[in-house]
Amino acid sequence: MSRQMGDSHRRFLQTMMSNGVISSSQASALHRHCCETHGAHYSQEKVEDFISVINAQLQPLFMHIRKGMSEEDGLDYFALVNMAKTDITKMSSDYADNELELFRKTMDLIVDSENGTASSTDILNCADSLQTKKLKKKETEHVLNKFVQDKWLNEIEGEYTLSTRCIIEMEQHMRTIYPDLIKRCFVCHNIAIQGQICENAVCGIKIHLPCVARYFKGRTDPHCPSCNDFWTHEIPEVQQYSSQTLQSQSSCAKENTAGPSTSSTLATRRSRRS
């Protein structure tokens, strides 16, 4: 019964279509707004149940509202994603072929880098060698802007990173395309593109920046949680998030309890993956 979709669900879905990605606190507020607008039963802690009702209907349509963590602020986000790779999905008209090629090249550069960023210079350089149709520098800048506007890339001071929306939608794809380059965060076990890598070359574990901040918080002498070598990177400050952070942190912790995060479980996870 409660599995049936109502206008509250439709309004939520439409808002997801328009925005592509929303933070979990926005999702909570939207959930409440949608329920109250359409007089549907509302209970604060049931956002995920509410979303799963929508997902049940979206599944045959190769769509999904999926949750993921931002590599920037460490908060949870929800993104509406496409799951199919077919001749029909290739008809998307948002970008021209050479713009998509540029996106793929940018993704290559980002994934191939240690810290998960690509400089605008590097991206501009590879725009010269596009097979589909070359892009001029000016056009490339324009296209990159469009990617940022459409929330596929983030940009800070000329450095491009993959957005939360992009990672949520493309995670599986990236694992297939770059099986040996994609790592999991040692702390939260999620896919890690941006992060710090243990300097010990045989260890080389990766940790998200927000996870680094939380994990090493208050430690004067940080050591790698895996190899125990000295952690040479600068430890970012835990940002002053709202009460939201605490929530997402606790949910993060909950996920971790699914298996003790010892190195051996991590290792089994990894071997299973490949």
Added chain:
Amino acid sequence: MAESRRRVSRGSQEESAGHSNGFGGRNRTERVADTGDEDEGAGPSGIHEDDDDPARRREIRSQYRDLINSVHQNREDMLNPANNKLIDVLEEANKLFANVRQAREAALDAQLLVLATDLGREKASQLHAEGSSFDPSAYAQHLLSFMGLNRLEEEDGNEDDCSDGYLPPDAWQRLSKRVESCFKTAPSFHYMLGSFLVEPPPPRQRIERQRKAPSKEAKRVMPIQLKKMEESHQEATEKEVERILGFLNKYYADNSESPIPYYDFVIDPTSFSRTVENIFHTSFLIRDGLARIYLDSEKLPCIVPVEEGEVEPGGATTRQQCIISISQASWKEIIKAFDIKDGLIPPPEEPSQEDRQE
């Protein structure tokens, strides 16, 4: 419906203007007569000798054209209920018409009259419409205010009301935000996955790994976990090598008479990177003595599986090494030269199927 009726009537106006000049002319004579009394210097009526003076006729035509042009240009002004510009134009036309003697000039007069009638009708419709009329200029001013026009920036006075003041950068966004509730537009769905062809990049992982070759010191503290990871990577390669051996054996079993050309076997005409991967994995078959490559009568390489028992122990000494290099260009060349249509080694299963089922 109202529009089509209006257009029909305009059409017939124009037709009559085109076909019945004489009729239009007659009407006009009456009109001239109406105003002619006060209009002393309007024209030397009754003088007929210069009816055919080409210079004079040219001048009349030019004056008509100027008038028609100015009507076109000042259309908005003419429509403004607050002035009588339309009447001024008609009076001007009357003066000109007093000197018209020939059809060609009369046609221009008719054209002007059509224009004026059209404007007159439009102007009248504003006045006679029930309720308030709608003035686009006033509307534009209201919109400007709503969009946050900054009217303080006045320098050269306001000779042209278009140029004084400037709009803030978010002016249109502000308007859009307000009016979007008037639209029942469906939101659209945007995505990145599945919008492009999937072509895995050439395996760079190898280089990556070498670059990070562990130093001796680092080796000491190498944790068990990493060993496992490397093993798993190796496993993946082994699995792929076995898979390829499976295909080689199958093709050989299907027809052991005809040799399998090496390039036919490894090249995937749809993917360069798959081709490179195939070459890489196939090289393990050769290294491990599970397959061998030989040159056929045309000096082209062929590949066959090494049958059980054929594997010579310690055979490594008799083996020869060779390096195969392939570039994107040579890959394309080979496909063309050997007319390769399908890859013999299908790509490993893509987890995209799994994606769908999730």
Added chain:
Amino acid sequence: MSQRSAGSGARRSRPGRSQVILDDDEPDVSSQPSSSQVQRARCSFTPQQIEQKVAEVVQFILIKDQKKIPIRRADVVKHVVKEYKGQYPGIIRRAGQTFEQVFGLNLVEIDSKNHVYILVNKLHPLPGEPISMCPGSPKTGLLFVILSLIFMKGGTVKEILVWNTLKKLRVYEGVKHEEFGDVKKLVTDVFVRQKYLEYVRIPHTEPLEHEFRWGARAEQEVSKMKLLQFIGELHNEEPQTWTQQYREAASVESNPR
């Protein structure tokens, strides 16, 4: 505390909305026998195969709607339905149901001769949304100005009036605009292809003149009453001031298509 108030709020608003909830509880048509079953029996397609086709059609229409260009049946058949052509009426009907039941959208045929479809929203944007349901593009504002001009001038306006009005709003016919780019193209080509506007030659004009009217999409998507209310707000007048326009807006409102 917040939970309690939320609960009571929901309860309070429920009775008025019961119609909506009832609507939601309408039978799930996908599991009902349908008129196309006869056809289905004749062809060898299983219900699962038809189901799959319906999903693909929904996906195709969503993708084609990205640019808001109306979707032609010929394209749906060519790219998706293919050998299921005989089942087309059933498939498109079911796709329409999916749009209603899952997305809250209506699939509307705006041209029954050439079979052209658009998607129209059944839900309305509301004040107080925590995140906007339609983050409008500045182009919506431009489109609104043109549509309102046409509506207020009785349904048709000459092109010159549109450009003269836009000029006052710092948008010039032949000049590249910071937000709209090539405005001439946007107005006379893009909006026209999206079926927001009709742009037609006025016969017997020399030099050539054009006039604008509302396109089929505008008739479906735009609320004339809401438009008139905003115009009234701007002029500090009641919408009823414009008697004819008000009458027309009210008649559309009471007989929704």
